[in-house]
Amino acid sequence: ERLAAHYPDLRVTAQLMPGTPREALEEISEQIALLAVGTRGLGAVMGMLLGSVSRGILHDAGCPVAIIRSDQHRAGPVLVADDGSATAAQAIDIAAELAAAWGVELRILHVSIDGDADAGAHEILERSTARARAQHEGLEVTGRPLTGRTAAEALLDAATGARLLVLGHRGRSRSAVGSTAHATVLHATGNVMVVRGHDRDHDGPRE
Numbered sequence: 001e002r003l004a005a006h007y008p009d010l011r012v013t014a015q016l017m018p019g020t021p022r023e024a025l026e027e028i029s030e031q032i033a034l035l036a037v038g039t040r041g042l043g044a045v046m047g048m049l050l051g052s053v054s055r056g057i058l059h060d061a062g063c064p065v066a067i068i069r070s071d072q073h074r075a076g077p078v079l080v081a082d083d084g085s086a087t088a089a090q091a092i093d094i095a096a097e098l099a100a101a102w103g104v105e106l107r108i109l110h111v112s113i114d115g116d117a118d119a120g121a122h123e124i125l126e127r128s129t130a131r132a133r134a135q136h137e138g139l140e141v142t143g144r145p146l147t148g149r150t151a152a153e154a155l156l157d158a159a160t161g162a163r164l165l166v167l168g169h170r171g172r173s174r175s176a177v178g179s180t181a182h183a184t185v186l187h188a189t190g191n192v193m194v195v196r197g198h199d200r201d202h203d204g205p206r207e
Contacts, residue, residue: 015028025037025061026060026061026062029060029061029062029063029065030062030063031062032063033063033064034063034064034065034066035061035063035064035065035066036065036066036067036068037065037066037067037068038068038069061196062196063196064094064193064194064195064196065193065194065196066164066191066192066193067185067188067191067192067193067194068191069188069189069190069191069192070189070190070191072190073161073162073163073190074163075104075163076104076161076162076163077099077104077105077106077107077162077163078095078098078099078102078104078105078106078107078162078163078164078166079095079107079108079109079155079158079159079162079164079165079166080092080095080096080106080107080108080109080165080166080167081109081110081111081151081155081165081166081167081168081180082108082109082110082124082125082128083110083111083124083151083168084110084120084124085168087168087169087195087196088128088167088168089128089131090168090195090196091166091167091168091193091195092108092128092131092132092166093131093132093135094166094193094195095132095164095166095193096132096135096136096139096141097136098164098166099136099139099140100136100139102163104140104163105140105141105142106132106139106140106141106142107141107142107143107144107158107162108125108128108129108132108141108142108143108144109143109144109145109146109154109155109158110124110125110143110144110145110146111145111146111147111148111151111154111155112145112146112147113147113148113149113150113151121145122143122145125143125144125145126143128143129141129142129143144158146158150180150183151180152179152180152183152184152187155167155180155184156184156187156188156189159188159190160190162190163191164190164191164192164193165184165188165190165191165192165193166192166193166195167180167181167184167192167193167194167195168181168194168195168196169181169194169195169196181194
């Protein structure tokens with residue numbers, strides 16, 4: 001009723017699902033475009049969502065998952081991590097759509113680990129910024145190379161004041177959920193979205 005009153009043109013429905021949180025969320029994630037999970041005021045449930053349930057959802061969800069911790073920085077930019085992988089390309093497309101809808105800057109980030117020079121960083125960023133601009137005319141898009149001890153640490157530092165940080169569920173690794181996505185979700189103080197496509201088992205380098 002509250003949402004319907006605030007957004008009269010939006011169709012709002014409610015559904016009570018049986019089963020454990022992980023089972024119910026995993027099941028419905030195969031049928032929807034986005035799963036958003038809040039963490040404020042949930043008491044013991046919050047620990048579950050950020051622990052075993054969130055890890056299970058990140059491994060098994062059939063759609064992007066947004067973990068919402070804060071309603072601050074609503075005018076801040078949308079950030080997206082880009083390592084040149086196919087999953088990063090999916091994340092950039094979704095982040096660009098959100099930034100365009102909100103009328104805010106899209107900031108594309110590429111992380112080089114300290115001591116490991118990444119000669120392809122600027123090429124990756126140039127390709128990604130061009131892709132986002134081509135899809136959304138008038139969207140402000142910037143590319144920014146980062147360095148850090150870990151990719152997660154660099155992304156979390158850069159996300160200060162951002163409206164949302166978007167990243168792929170894994171980069172070039174073959175694991176179900178990469179260590180960067182997992183660490184970012186667990187340690188972020190702001191809002192994070194982890195993007196994964198339905199073709200989860202065949203992600204390769206971006207063409």
